[in-house]
Amino acid sequence: MNPANPEHSADFQNKFKTLKTEVAKIIVGQGEILDHVLIAMVAGGHVLLEGVPGLGKTMLVRSIAGALKLSFQRIQFTPDLMPADLVGTNVLVEDAQGRSRFEFAEGPIFCNLLLGDEINRATPKTQSALLECMQEHSVTVAGQTRQLTPPFFVLATQNPLEMEGTYPLPEAQLDRFFFKLRVPYPSLEEFEEILRRTTEGENPSISPVFSGSDLVTMGEFARAVPVAPSLRRQAAELVMATHPETPDATADIKRFVRYGASPRAGQALILAAKIRALLEGRYHVAGDDLLAHALPVLRHRVMLNFEAQADGVDGDSLITGLCEKMAAQWKKN
Numbered sequence: 001m002n003p004a005n006p007e008h009s010a011d012f013q014n015k016f017k018t019l020k021t022e023v024a025k026i027i028v029g030q031g032e033i034l035d036h037v038l039i040a041m042v043a044g045g046h047v048l049l050e051g052v053p054g055l056g057k058t059m060l061v062r063s064i065a066g067a068l069k070l071s072f073q074r075i076q077f078t079p080d081l082m083p084a085d086l087v088g089t090n091v092l093v094e095d096a097q098g099r100s101r102f103e104f105a106e107g108p109i110f111c112n113l114l115l116g117d118e119i120n121r122a123t124p125k126t127q128s129a130l131l132e133c134m135q136e137h138s139v140t141v142a143g144q145t146r147q148l149t150p151p152f153f154v155l156a157t158q159n160p161l162e163m164e165g166t167y168p169l170p171e172a173q174l175d176r177f178f179f180k181l182r183v184p185y186p187s188l189e190e191f192e193e194i195l196r197r198t199t200e201g202e203n204p205s206i207s208p209v210f211s212g213s214d215l216v217t218m219g220e221f222a223r224a225v226p227v228a229p230s231l232r233r234q235a236a237e238l239v240m241a242t243h244p245e246t247p248d249a250t251a252d253i254k255r256f257v258r259y260g261a262s263p264r265a266g267q268a269l270i271l272a273a274k275i276r277a278l279l280e281g282r283y284h285v286a287g288d289d290l291l292a293h294a295l296p297v298l299r300h301r302v303m304l305n306f307e308a309q310a311d312g313v314d315g316d317s318l319i320t321g322l323c324e325k326m327a328a329q330w331k332k333n
Contacts, residue, residue: 012221012278016042018209022067025204027060028197029190036181036296037064037155042218043271045178046134046154048119048169048300055183057157061115066206068215070112070151077122079167083129087139104141109133110148112212116156120166127173130154134176151212171259171303178268179293180300225274227285232270235290238326239266242302242319250325252318256308261301268297287330294323 020034027034033049037060040047049057058074065072075086088107094100108114109130119127133139137148156177158169174180186194197204241248243260253260273289298319308315 009278009281009283012218015210015214015218016279019067022206022209023063025206026063027056028193029186030056030060033181033183036179039272039275040178041153041215042222042275043178044219045268046176048177048180049155049157049183050160050180051183053159055185057183058115058117061155063206065113067209069208069211072113073108073111074115074117075108076117077119079121079123081122081126083126086126086129087141090142109139112149112151114154116154118158119156120158120169122167124167124170127167127169131173131176151216174300175262175264177300179296181296222275222278225277225283225285227270231285231287234287234330235266235269238290238294241322241326242298250322252321256304256313256318257302258305259303261298265297265301269293272297291323291327295319
């Protein structure tokens with residue numbers, strides 16, 4: 001399939017719209033969040049959803065799984081959850097002849113779509129069990145590596161308010177998430193619609209619209225969208241400018257940032273920009289496409305220092321200021 005072919009690009013847009021419309025049968029509002037989640041999944045990435053309880057994060061993930069014919073598993077992360085509870089373990093079984101042998105019992109990680117509820121409530125040991133799964137799409141137990149069935153996505157949630165008894169995700173794990181999205185509180189009109197749907201017996205259902213393999217095909221199609229060398233340079237400049245020691249870093253980033261974003265941020269920027277271009281009917285990536293997704297790509301990859309935490313500095317404001325500076329700089333050039 002050629003992205004420059006109008007029919008192929010229209011098919012991509014229609015599939016994305018169909019999927020979004022199907023999920024919207026259950027989810028009220030949250031259009032921007034849904035767009036970002038679906039863009040990340042088309043790109044083959046994982047998503048971290050942050051928001052207070054009751055905003056529909058879990059229902060969003062369940063609805064997407066139902067609309068995509070994906071095998072779905074939900075794990076409630078707790079401090080007593082062990083890595084074996086997640087990836088599986090070898091168990092001793094007895095055959096018909098009475099002989100004992102070890103057999104691998106798969107954990108819930110062996111699915112297409114994994115919902116990790118309150119992921120920051122698990123200990124670092126259990127959190128680290130996800131690293132290989134998210135990056136390599138494989139599980140290694142007792143020296144044997146087993147591949148996960150593609151596609152494989154992790155959509156994790158965390159509550160930003162109740163920090164007691166939680167274990168903040170390490171930088172290496174955060175970097176594996178394509179986007180970090182902050183789920184907002186609904187508007188008054190959306191709240192009224194939620195109350196109507198949930199208190200008046202209405203029970204809308206979701207029908208599968210296409211398979212996980214179709215999602216993989218969409219991702220491969222999006223990767224074929226051309227990117228000009230100048231745009232790749234801009235993506236690299238934006239990511240590099242999140243590092244306080246670089247010349248393009250803003251004064252606030254030099255003051256408040258400890259570590260900048262990794263190369264994975266640049267990869268996510270390019271892939272998200274390609275998908276956005278297709279959804280807008282274009283066959284090339286523009287600078288606005290890079291900036292449109294800079295916040296969810298960078299917010300969890302830019303590590304603030306102690307001074308920023310003490311002064312209550314918000315990382316989103318630092319990234320927004322950097323994007324404004326880079327946009328002005330690119331316009332001049």
